[in-house]
Amino acid sequence: MVLYVSNQSFDDERVRLRVTLDGQVVADQYFDVEGQHNWVRFPVRxxxxxxxxxxxxxxxxxxxxxxxxxxxxxxxxxxxxxxxAGEEAFVGATVVREPVAFA
Known part of the structure; x- marks a missing residue:
């Protein structure tokens, strides 16, 4: 399986996200919004x-x-x-059957 992580917020152009799966850190880094088409791939077993x-x-x-x-x-x-951004910020997750086109 692949986790695709992206910052889609033009209001918060650089955000640090910590992503864990069953307590194991998959990603802990800054993500820039750039053009919103920049999902970072994290293959996981x-x-x-x-x-x-x-x-x-x-x-x-x-x-x-x-x-x-x-x-x-x-x-x-x-x-x-x-x-x-700020109090309006949120994180979403979607299960996909196909790879993300821009990743």
Whole structure:
């Protein structure tokens, strides 16, 4: 599976995101919005059929916790996007079957 992480916020052009999967750090770095088409790929090995916890924390205070189950031949990845700024900031996650075109 691949985690795709991106800053989609023109209001917060540089954000630090810490992404963990079952408590293991997958990414802990700054992400620039650039042209919004800059997903960074993080390939991860995950067990098929076992629940996992995805957690994302932004330096703005926005966060996300979501349970995932990787099913064989169904999900190819998870897209994590950061939006907004300040108290309006939020993080979203979407399971995808195909690779992100711009990553």
């Amino acid at each position: 995950v067990p098929i059929g076992r629940p996992l916890e995805l957690a994302v924390e932004a330096d703005s205070g926005a966060s996300l916790r979501r349970s995932l189950v990787a099913l064989e031949d169904v999900a190819r990845g998870v897209v994590v996007d950061y939006w907004g």
